[in-house]
Amino acid sequence: QKEVEQDPGPLSVPEGAIVSLNCTYSNSAFQYFMWYRQYSRKGPELLMYTYSSGNKEDGRFTAQVDKSSKYISLFIRDSQPSDSATYLCAIKSGYNKLIFGAGTRLAVHP
């Protein structure tokens, strides 16, 4: 079993839709969770950073962590074509390294 599982998609939605992206992880000791957005031929851009169960909101983005289920989510409201990218969940291991999910490719069409 991989330490972090993420459906690679692709996920295609119409403009304005609510997008739900998810990851599961195996180690209950993990405490720090991140979501990155990566456009083609660019480096990952940090979107959200959380360390506790519950929700964290930033504009159209909401990150959700459920430590009891070892499940993290990213919700995008009112999705735009400019949101089309690959979304990577990442979890910080005990050695300050990041464990990445496979990344979900999202396409938002007008």
Next chain:
Amino acid sequence: GAVVSQHPSRVICKSGTSVKIECRSLDFQATTMFWYRQFPKQSLMLMATSNEGSKATYEQGVEKDKFLINHASLTLSTLTVTSAHPEDSSFYICSARVSQGNQPQHFGDGTRLSIL
């Protein structure tokens, strides 16, 4: 804040050439920087952890003599791909994190390396 600059963004060179890639934290100090490699449509693979003033720590399977890392200051780490061959062609990305506390990693925009 937390901007990481990577240079160059694109390199095309002949087989046997050594290529140096720079990673700079522009507005913060980073005692630790990371070097990743990414193949098309795949996630990031950690190659090594670069520590300021000491030797880098390489992941299993990464040749340290092939991928030389120098982290001479709190804002600069370099990766040198020595005697590059076509199989070294890839997208190389660096990241850095603020030295204090449990801060996230911030990434550069990557270097696309093509060896002919």
